Amino acid sequence: MSNDQPRPGPGDEPGPAPPEEQGLPKAPRAGNTDLGGAFGESPFGGPAGAKDPLAGMPSLASLGRRLLARIIDALIVGIPVTFALWPLMGAYNGNDDGGAAYGQQAIVLLVYFLYEGLMLSARGQTVGKMLMRIRVAMLDNGAVPHGNPAWYRAAVYSLPQLLPCIGFIFWLVNVLTCTWDRPYRQCLHDKAAGTVVVSAA
Helix, strand or coil: CCCCCCCCCHHHCCCCCCHHHHCCCCCCCCCCCCHHHHHCECCCCCECCCCCCCCCCCCECCHHHHHHHHHHHHHHHHHHHHHHHHHHHHCCCCCCCCHHHHHHHHHHHHHHHHHHHHHHHHHCCCHHHHHHCEEEEECCCCCCCCCHHHHHHHHHHHHHHHCCCHHHHHHHHHHHHHHHCCCCCCCHHHHHHCEEEEECC
8 A cells, every 4th residue: 555645636725824824913804994903003093902081971061161161250250350450440540551451461360360270170160160061171081180280271271361462362272272173172271281171961
């Protein structure tokens, strides 16, 4: 009896090894849109398996509610401070070159800075935000921005306005940034503090 092994026929030729045996990722199945998971990258450009920071958090606050909250807070701070300063403003004569008006504006801005920093650090909400049922949260974990983040946010919003002209331009760009920023609708003061504004309802 011969010990020779039979040669494989034309249809018995071994095919190429499966992709996983060659060290390659599996090709995505038809209809599978999770291309990031198949090839080790996020379809949105982030690292593989990156978690959405907003996962499990409330929805983003609407721009309308954010605007109304700011208006309410400006009235809460601006009206009492203006009335408190009124007697001092009357002491200046008509020859004042604008220094009194600038001084009043500076005091209002500093009071607003303290008001916002203290309230956000304590509970993530100012009075305006409470009435509008929105809150400020840390982007990475949804927590109240205690301490430095709250003060960074308040400082970037208020203090640049102390600079004549350029301060107003910065403030305008700052508050408008959330209208085109994606995906978290952050203003520059949000980016500086690592915060996001979400619904509190």
